[in-house]
Amino acid sequence: xxxxxHEAKSRLSELAEKVLKGEKVVIxxxxxxxxxxxxxxxxxxFRIPGGYENKIKMxxxxxxxPDEIIDMFYGNSxx
Numbered sequence: 919x920x921x922x923x924h925e926a927k928s929r930l931s932e933l934a935e936k937v938l939k940g941e942k943v944v945i946x947x948x949x950x951x952x953x954x955x956x957x958x959x960x961x962x963x964f965r966i967p968g969g970y971e972n973k974i975k976m977x978x979x980x981x982x983x984p985d986e987i988i989d990m991f992y993g994n995s996x997x
Contacts, residue, residue: 920944920951
């Protein structure tokens with residue numbers, strides 16, 4: 919679908935719905951296509967690892983979990 923600039927201004931909400939439903943909408947000036955109306959695509963932010971070095975402290979006994987606690991995680995407890 920192609921619409922002129924003035925028509926696009928007055929029908930923007932309707933045209934946006936058409937685009938969201940998959941229809942191609944071209945906006946023209948003096949009959950010459952100048953813009954394609956397309957849906958926004960969220961840009962994924964990539965995680966950069968690190969940045970917390972020397973800011974997080976672990977207890978010396980962190981890995982010394984009692985067997986009874988470990989058994990509870992695996993459903994091996996008597997409770």
